[in-house]
Amino acid sequence: MKLENNGKLWSRSSIRILISILSIFFFLQSYLKLGTTIVLGADEGFELAKATLCLHGYHLYADVWNDQPPLLTFLVTGILKHISLSAIWPRLLTGLFSAILLFSLFFMALRTNVLRVAALAALLVIASPGFLILGSTCMLEVPALATAIAALAALQSQLRSPWKELLAGVIFGVSFEIKLINFILLPLAAAILYWQQPKSSLRSVTKSLLILGAALVVTTVVTDYIASGGAYLSHFGTALASHFGTVKSTAHGSPSDHPFDWLALINSWDLTIPALFGVFVCLRSRHDPLSLLPVAWLALEFVVFGIHQPWWHYYIIHTSLPLCWCAAIGWVAAFRFAIAQRRRLILAGMALLSVVAGIWMSARLYLEIAETRHSPQTYTSLFLQEIARRKPDTKWFYSEEPIYSFYAQIPTPPDLAVVMLKRFWSGEISDEKIAAELAEYKPGLILIRNNSIQRPYHALLDSEYQLVYMDNDHLLYALIDRSKAPKRLHGLERLPGH
Numbered sequence: 001m002k003l004e005n006n007g008k009l010w011s012r013s014s015i016r017i018l019i020s021i022l023s024i025f026f027f028l029q030s031y032l033k034l035g036t037t038i039v040l041g042a043d044e045g046f047e048l049a050k051a052t053l054c055l056h057g058y059h060l061y062a063d064v065w066n067d068q069p070p071l072l073t074f075l076v077t078g079i080l081k082h083i084s085l086s087a088i089w090p091r092l093l094t095g096l097f098s099a100i101l102l103f104s105l106f107f108m109a110l111r112t113n114v115l116r117v118a119a120l121a122a123l124l125v126i127a128s129p130g131f132l133i134l135g136s137t138c139m140l141e142v143p144a145l146a147t148a149i150a151a152l153a154a155l156q157s158q159l160r161s162p163w164k165e166l167l168a169g170v171i172f173g174v175s176f177e178i179k180l181i182n183f184i185l186l187p188l189a190a191a192i193l194y195w196q197q198p199k200s201s202l203r204s205v206t207k208s209l210l211i212l213g214a215a216l217v218v219t220t221v222v223t224d225y226i227a228s229g230g231a232y233l234s235h236f237g238t239a240l241a242s243h244f245g246t247v248k249s250t251a252h253g254s255p256s257d258h259p260f261d262w263l264a265l266i267n268s269w270d271l272t273i274p275a276l277f278g279v280f281v282c283l284r285s286r287h288d289p290l291s292l293l294p295v296a297w298l299a300l301e302f303v304v305f306g307i308h309q310p311w312w313h314y315y316i317i318h319t320s321l322p323l324c325w326c327a328a329i330g331w332v333a334a335f336r337f338a339i340a341q342r343r344r345l346i347l348a349g350m351a352l353l354s355v356v357a358g359i360w361m362s363a364r365l366y367l368e369i370a371e372t373r374h375s376p377q378t379y380t381s382l383f384l385q386e387i388a389r390r391k392p393d394t395k396w397f398y399s400e401e402p403i404y405s406f407y408a409q410i411p412t413p414p415d416l417a418v419v420m421l422k423r424f425w426s427g428e429i430s431d432e433k434i435a436a437e438l439a440e441y442k443p444g445l446i447l448i449r450n451n452s453i454q455r456p457y458h459a460l461l462d463s464e465y466q467l468v469y470m471d472n473d474h475l476l477y478a479l480i481d482r483s484k485a486p487k488r489l490h491g492l493e494r495l496p497g498h
Contacts, residue, residue: 009110009111009158011115013115014110014115014118017115017118017119018103018106018119018122021102021106021119021122021123021126022099022102022103024123024126025095025098025099025102025126025132025135026095026099028126028132028365028369029095029132029135029136031369031373032132032133032136032369032372032373033372033373033377034087034088034091034092034095034136035086035087035088036377036378036379037087037372037373037375037376037377038375038376038377038378038381038403038404038407039375039376039401039403040091040133040136040137040138040372041133041134041137041138041139041314042313042314043139043140043314043420044137044138044139044403045401045402045403045404045405045406046402046417046418046420047072047073047076047090047138047139047140048076048087048090048138048402048403048405048406049402049403049405049406049412049417049418050064050066050073050417050418051073051076051077051080051090051406052080052405052406052409052410052411052412053411053412053414053417054073054077055077055080055081055409056411058411058414059228059231060073060228060231060232061228061231061232061234061235061238062231063414064414064415064417064418065238065414065415065417065418065423065428065429066238066418067238067239067242067243067418067422068140068179068180068239069176069177069178069179069180069224069227069232069239070177070224070227070228070231070232071174071177071178071223071227072140072143072144072178072179073227074226074227074228075093076090076093076138079093085409087138087406087407090138091136091137091138093138093143094135094136094137094138094139094142094143095135095136097135097142097143097146097147098131098135098136098142098146100146100147100149100150101125101135101142101145101146101149101150101321102122102125102126103150104146104149104150104152104153105121105122105125105149105153105321105324105325106118106119106121106122107153107156108149108152108153108156108293108325109121109122109294109325109328111153111156111157112156112290112291112293112294113291113328113329113332114332116328116332117325117328117329117332118328120327120328120331120332121324121325121327121328121329124271124324124327124328124361125320125321125324127361127362127364127365128268128271128317128320128323128324129264129267129268129316129320129364130313130314130316130317130368131317131320132365132368132369133368133372134314134317139314140178140179141179141314141315141317142317143178143179144175144176144178144179144181144182145175145182145317145318145321147171147172147174147175147178147182148171148172148175148182148185149185149321150171151167151168151169151171151172151175151185151189152168152185152188152189152192154167154168154171155168155189155192155193155196155212156192156196156290161208161211162208162211165193165208165209165211165212165215166211166212166215167215168189168212168215169211169212169213169214169215169216169218169219170215170216170219172186172189172212172215172216172219173215173216173217173218173219173220173222173223174219174223176216176220177219177220177223177224177227177232180239180243181318184300184301184304185300187300188293188296188297188300189209189212190205190209191293191296192290192293193205193208193209193212194289195289195290195292195293196290220233221233241426241428242422242423242426242428243422245426246426247425247426248425248426248427249424249425249426249427249430250425251424251430251431252421252424252425253421253425254425255309255310255425256309257310258309258310258311258312259309259311260305260306260308260309260311261311261313261316262306264316268320268323269360270327270357270360270361271320271323271324271327272323272327273330273353274326274327274328274330274331274334275298275323275324275326275327275330276326276330277330277333277334278294278325278326278327278328278329278330278331278333279295279298279326279330280330281329281330281333282294282295282326282329283295294322294325294326294329295322295326297321297322297325298319298322298323298325298326301318301319301322302319305318305319310421310422331354334350335347335350338350376473378407382469382471383447383469383471383474383476384404384407384408386468386469386476387404387407387408387410387445387447387476388408390444390445390468390478391408391409391410393444393481394410394443394444394445395410395443395444396410396411396412396413396441396442396443396444397410397411397412397443397444397445397446397447398412398413398416398438398441398443398445398446398447399412399446399447399448400447400448400449401447401449402417402418402419404447405417408445410444410445412443413437413438413440413441413443415429415437416434416437416438419434431456432456434456434457435456435457435460438457438460439457439460442460442464442479443479444478444479445476445477445478445479446461446465446476446477447474447475447476447477448474448475448477449473449474449475450470450471450472450473450474450475461477464479464480465477465478465479465480466478466480
């Protein structure tokens with residue numbers, strides 16, 4: 001069951017297969033209505049609301065609260081400013097990063113294993129839970145992860161030292177300016193350098209790591225200066241406090257309420273079962289240390305995300321990538337074993353399992369696409385039309401779903417663009433502070449969900465606003481213009497004829 005690649009790395013077959021895989025991804029992505037679907041990902045509104053504020057002249061960190069690096073917001077703002085205000089372009093940017101991710105994983109698997117494994121691993125990633133949606137959503141996760149995996153792929157390239165370490169460091173620096181979470185992959189980078197130089201001294205490996213680290217730091221500083229004028233690094237304490245600070249408020253729960261969803265591995269049985277066999281195959285390939293790379297990657301992700309809290313549902317992509325790689329190794333090795341042993345019963349069982357798994361993956365993809373296509377669209381949203389009608393007289397717009405600030409192209413109060421649970425837990429924001437901010441800014445329009453939850457600013461709504469639109473999901477309030485209200489009589493007026 002030897003699955004190491006001993007032949008030519010790039011051939012016409014491998015290039016054609018890679019192009020076909022990327023074409024499949026973009027073909028499926030075209031069914032998601034990227035230009036009109038209002039919400040694709042849960043946190044998409046944060047990025048688009050921040051970009052909307054930047055378009056209106058506000059600055060991250062100084063004006064807009066933000067605990068994430070600035071590069072993606074910088075890119076999205078540039079796209080919206082110079083290309084179009086449509087949501088399709090930021091989402092296509094994420095699609096481009098998804099293609100980089102698929103290419104990088106394909107390259108790593110091809111470099112370590114065989115073409116069949118590389119192709120199957122990339123296809124399994126496309127079919128993995130939530131990847132198609134997340135890979136098309138204007139969020140930080142895929143762009144940051146794609147560049148981090150590209151950095152690992154650069155370390156496996158045939159470039160000579162120190163060029164590959166420099167290249168990997170530069171790409172890692174770009175990744176860290178999108179989202180810092182991928183610093184957890186640095187031990188994997190060290191392992192790749194060590195396994196590629198089994199006969200080299202520890203001093204040589206340390207030198208390679210220092211070159212990588214220096215390139216990473218320089219790129220991070222330069223990129224931060226370009227994207228935010230150095231504001232992120234100067235406000236780095238905000239990010240640390242948000243991510244690693246102690247919990248000061250439990251009014252909105254706590255990080256322990258969001259543990260790793262181990263049940264997701266059962267729901268992804270089509271990946272988990274073959275991945276277990278793939279891990280077994282990798283552990284038996286003792287003569288090539290790099291064959292342990294997918295197993296080490298998978299173990300690293302389980303350790304980090306199994307311990308770290310909170311765990312959000314879109315973090316599943318971090319474990320899905322090595323899981324898909326191990327699953328591809330498992331599928332290919334199992335079929336090779338069945339064919340080599342001429343066990344027709346085993347081969348028939350593998351074929352049946354493959355068909356069932358293929359149907360399961362196809363159904364999952366179909367349901368994800370169908371759910372998105374039947375979700376609210378810009379052309380069916382009546383309250384967006386009402387907001388557009390009132391836009392000329394509206395300076396500020398607040399919504400519990402900040403993505404609507406982007407569609408309205410009306411900025412939200414800067415300190416309320418990113419209101420997430422981490423801010424509540426750290427005590428950086430509270431219900432009382434939200435009410436105070438709204439009382440200060442008095443947005444011309446306020447959009448809330450139509451439910452029975454009592455808002456901290458209900459008194460403001462009752463006294464200063466009037467309901468101008470409602471449906472099953474939303475309530476839209478407009479600020480009462482006192483200047484247009486009928487003037488009250490002061491004192492007594494003489495009646496006609498007196």
